[in-house]
Each structure stands twice: as C-alpha cells, then as structure tokens.
Amino acid sequence: MVHLLDPTIADGVEAELKRIEDAREALLKDGRDAMLAIRRAIASVHVGDEERAREKLEEAERILRAMRSRAELDLLKYVLPVEAEYVEANVFHDVAFDRTIRGAVELGVDPRSYVLGILDAIGECRRLIYDRVRAGNLEEAERILRVADDVYSKVAHMAIYDRSAAGIKRKVDVAKMVLDDAVKVLTEASIKCR
Numbered sequence: 001m002v003h004l005l006d007p008t009i010a011d012g013v014e015a016e017l018k019r020i021e022d023a024r025e026a027l028l029k030d031g032r033d034a035m036l037a038i039r040r041a042i043a044s045v046h047v048g049d050e051e052r053a054r055e056k057l058e059e060a061e062r063i064l065r066a067m068r069s070r071a072e073l074d075l076l077k078y079v080l081p082v083e084a085e086y087v088e089a090n091v092f093h094d095v096a097f098d099r100t101i102r103g104a105v106e107l108g109v110d111p112r113s114y115v116l117g118i119l120d121a122i123g124e125c126r127r128l129i130y131d132r133v134r135a136g137n138l139e140e141a142e143r144i145l146r147v148a149d150d151v152y153s154k155v156a157h158m159a160i161y162d163r164s165a166a167g168i169k170r171k172v173d174v175a176k177m178v179l180d181d182a183v184k185v186l187t188e189a190s191i192k193c194r
Contacts, residue, residue, distance in 0.1 A: 020075070027067055027078040034063040034082045041089045042124060045096045046131070053093050060086050065108070076110075083109040087117025092124040095147050112165035115158055119171040122148045126182045133189045141186055145179075152179055 041056035064079070064086055071079045087109055094101045104114035125148040132141035152175050162169040 020072075023070060023072070024075055024078065027071060027075055030063050030067050031078055031082045034060045034067070035085055037063065038082075038085045038089045042092060045089075045093050045124075046128065050093070050097050053089075057086075057090060057093060060089070061108075068108075080110055080113050083113030084117040084120065087114050088120040088124065091118050091121035091151070092128075095121065095125055095144060096128055098143070101147075101151070112168075115155055115161075115165055115168060116171055118151055118155060119168070119175045122152060122175040123178050126178045129182045130185060133185060138186070138189055138193060141189070145182055145186055148182070149179055152176065 037056045037060040041053045041060065044050075044053035044056060064083060067079050067082065087104075087107060090107055091101055093099070101118075104111050107114065109117075125144050129141045129144050129148075132138070132144065152172075156172050156176070158165070159169040159172040
C-alpha cells in the first residue's frame with residue numbers, strides 16, 4: 001500500500017511558512033521605519049533639538065512596541081538590533097541633555113539589546129565631546145566624558161556574555177578605544193587652554 005502525503009498537510013505547512021515570511025517582512029519594514037526615526041533622534045540631539053529628538057524617540061518606541069508584540073521567538077532576531085539602536089539613541093539623549101540614564105526595564109527592551117545599545121552610545125558621546133571641545137566648552141565635554149566612562153566601567157565586565165549577547169565583547173573593546181581617544185583630545189584641549 002502506497003501512502004501519499006495528504007495535500008491538506010502540505011497546504012497547511014505552506015500556509016504557516018507564508019505567515020512566518022509575511023511576519024518577517026513586516027518586521028523588516030517596521031525595523032527600517034524605527035531606524036529612520038532613531039537616526040533622526042540622534043541627529044536632533046547633536047544639534048541640541050531636544051523636543052524633536054524626543055518626538056522621534058517616541059515614534060521609534062511606538063514602532064518597537066508593535067514589533068515586539070508581533071515577533072515570535074524565531075523572529076526576535078529582527079527586533080533586537082533595532083532595540084539596541086533605540087537604546088543607543090535614548091542613552092545618548094539622556095547624556096547630552098544631562099538626564100538620568102534610563103534602564104532596560106524603563107525602556108522596555110531586552111537586556112541584550114540594552115547592553116549593546118549603551119555601549120554604542122559611548123561612540124555618540126565621543127562625537128559630542130569633540131563638538132564641545134571645538135566650541136570651547138571643556139567643562140561640558142568633561143561632564144560627558146565622566147558619564148560615558150561611568151557607563152563603560154559598569155558594563156565592560158559583561159563582555160563575558162558574548163555568546164548570549166553576540167558582539168558585546170567587540171563593542172566593549174571599541175568603547176574602550178573611543179574613550180581613550182576622547183580622553184586624549186580633551187587632555188590636549190585642556191593643556192592648550194592653560
């Protein structure tokens with residue numbers, strides 16, 4: 001007796017694969033929209049426009065909330081990188097405008113996204129330090145450096161979790177180089193001012 005695959009089984013499997021693919025495509029589109037809002041928020045912080053930065057961060061948050069609610073476990077990999085960028089933008093905003101840095105729970109993000117994003121924010125802080133040095137505002141540059149260094153000191157040891165939060169070790173190493181570079185620039189500027 002020959003047993004053939006029931007066509008309804010194949011149709012059911014195909015329907016499920018199509019549903020997953022459609023969900024993936026929707027997440028990718030939403031991720032691009034969120035990234036655009038995040039990049040605009042970061043640009044707004046750099047020019048000192050806190051109101052526009054906040055608007056763009058809220059837009060990104062709405063998109064991310066919708067993404068999280070739709071992402072199943074196998075599709076979470078499309079949400080985590082966007083969350084990390086969202087964290088970066090929020091932490092950078094908080095540092096630039098001298099606010100308390102919000103945590104993963106408050107931002108509503110995965111801990112892996114949080115630590116990766118907070119390390120990336122150090123790079124944006126370096127750029128802000130350079131901007132402040134060029135403007136002759138060394139006091140503000142030193143404040144930003146202190147905060148960035150504090151962030152680094154509190155998360156650098158988490159590099160041991162690189163298997164759980166892929167890329168964290170590399171980001172810790174990059175953050176260290178970024179901070180060392182910022183210290184050098186600020187030290188040279190301070191010496192010139194004396």
